Amino acid sequence: MQEVAPDLPFLLTDFGAAYYERAENGPSEDCAKAIDYLSRARTKDRNDQAALFNRALALEKAQMFGEAREDWEEYLRSFPDSEWASRARAKLQKLPQSSGEKPRSRVLDPKDLSSLKGRNLETLVATNLDDYLDIAAADWLVSAADHRDHQALTTAAQMVAHIAAVKAGDEWLEELLNESSNPEVLLGAQSLANSIRSNRKGDFAQGFREARRARLQFHTVHSTAGELRARLEEAYSLKLSDDGQACLTTLGEAEKQAGFRRYRWIAIRLGIEKGDCLSITGDLGGGLAALRETQKEAELAQFPSSYLRATAFVADVQIEAGDLSAGWKTVMEGLTRYHQGTYPVMRAYNLYASLDELADASHLWNFQTLVWQEAIRTISEEDNPLLKSMAYSRLGTRL
Numbered sequence: 001m002q003e004v005a006p007d008l009p010f011l012l013t014d015f016g017a018a019y020y021e022r023a024e025n026g027p028s029e030d031c032a033k034a035i036d037y038l039s040r041a042r043t044k045d046r047n048d049q050a051a052l053f054n055r056a057l058a059l060e061k062a063q064m065f066g067e068a069r070e071d072w073e074e075y076l077r078s079f080p081d082s083e084w085a086s087r088a089r090a091k092l093q094k095l096p097q098s099s100g101e102k103p104r105s106r107v108l109d110p111k112d113l114s115s116l117k118g119r120n121l122e123t124l125v126a127t128n129l130d131d132y133l134d135i136a137a138a139d140w141l142v143s144a145a146d147h148r149d150h151q152a153l154t155t156a157a158q159m160v161a162h163i164a165a166v167k168a169g170d171e172w173l174e175e176l177l178n179e180s181s182n183p184e185v186l187l188g189a190q191s192l193a194n195s196i197r198s199n200r201k202g203d204f205a206q207g208f209r210e211a212r213r214a215r216l217q218f219h220t221v222h223s224t225a226g227e228l229r230a231r232l233e234e235a236y237s238l239k240l241s242d243d244g245q246a247c248l249t250t251l252g253e254a255e256k257q258a259g260f261r262r263y264r265w266i267a268i269r270l271g272i273e274k275g276d277c278l279s280i281t282g283d284l285g286g287g288l289a290a291l292r293e294t295q296k297e298a299e300l301a302q303f304p305s306s307y308l309r310a311t312a313f314v315a316d317v318q319i320e321a322g323d324l325s326a327g328w329k330t331v332m333e334g335l336t337r338y339h340q341g342t343y344p345v346m347r348a349y350n351l352y353a354s355l356d357e358l359a360d361a362s363h364l365w366n367f368q369t370l371v372w373q374e375a376i377r378t379i380s381e382e383d384n385p386l387l388k389s390m391a392y393s394r395l396g397t398r399l
Contacts, residue, residue: 009041295307
């Protein structure tokens with residue numbers, strides 16, 4: 001379809017409808033183009049029924065269900081007696097939950113987890129194992145360092161460690177807990193907790209310093225499990241500081257060591273950071289290859305959340321390389337997987353952030369505004385002021 005820039009509302013609506021029809025069997029980006037044209041039509045004529053109806057359809061196809069719900073509800077308020085009203089009501093009733101509304105990953109807090117026993121416990125933890133390992137390696141670690149709910153945290157962590165070792169052959173958390181009676185290991189854990197806090201606040205330099213301190217403390221007492229977790233946070237700090245080469249140097253032999261020690265979750269997380277840091281240094285081919293390999297490992301380990309984490313980075317590298325069609329396809333496949341399962345909302349947010357990059361590269365400014373509105377809705381319940389501030393700032397540039 002030839003790219004033009006019509007300005008009349010009815011032409012914008014017609015182009016939007018045409019792109020939506022082609023999106024049924026065509027490129028993923030056609031759906032975004034449809035939304036952009038229809039949004040422009042809505043700006044010029046708020047009484048255009050077809051533009052609002054078709055945009056709701058296109059938003060649903062783009063898996064932006066929160067924005068689609070708003071359009072369906074607005075359509076029924078504005079045009080309750082139209083010939084399309086009954087179909088709009090049916091679409092609204094069947095609309096899947098948005099990322100911010102759907103059930104989150106079923107990760108219980110330590111006290112609730114400690115109350116479960118037997119098969120229910122094994123099933124719940126095994127289904128969300130990489131999410132539990134992620135939380136145990138960050139949130140639970142910070143809480144333990146602050147001496148909050150120590151007994152519940154210890155019990156819950158032991159449960160997760162045992163299931164990880166038996167069900168996934170991952171011995172990382174089990175080894176770290178076995179070493180936790182050593183006072184020097186606890187000092188390393190405290191430094192690591194400080195690093196995690198600093199990175200969450202956006203103080204990446206302090207995050208790096210604390211992670212390095214933790215790594216050296218763990219290394220002194222030969223705690224490989226602790227040292228590798230600290231190295232992961234160290235690399236993460238450097239990546240967030242846009243120092244890709246130092247990130248790669250820090251990773252060094254960590255991936256091989258993690259694989260040798262049967263630390264599957266750590267190895268996968270290290271692989272994600274390696275792929276992202278390679279792309280930061282300009283090695284887009286190497287970064288994409290590392291991320292693709294990590295996706296395979298996450299699939300084999302049955303770590304679905306880690307798979308989606310890697311997927312967003314794959315899309316980002318494809319976009320950076322100028323392969324926008326591949327980027328659109330990767331993001332849409334990731335969102336489909338997200339909405340078919342139960343994941344932490346950050347997995348959706350990262351994919352919407354990739355969608356923003358695609359919209360920006362494709363000059364789809366109206367679509368980009370809706371993407372950020374959907375992303376902000378996704379993280380509305382998250383306790384992360386820095387992330388929310390960045391999201392609102394990004395949205396503000398489009399309004």
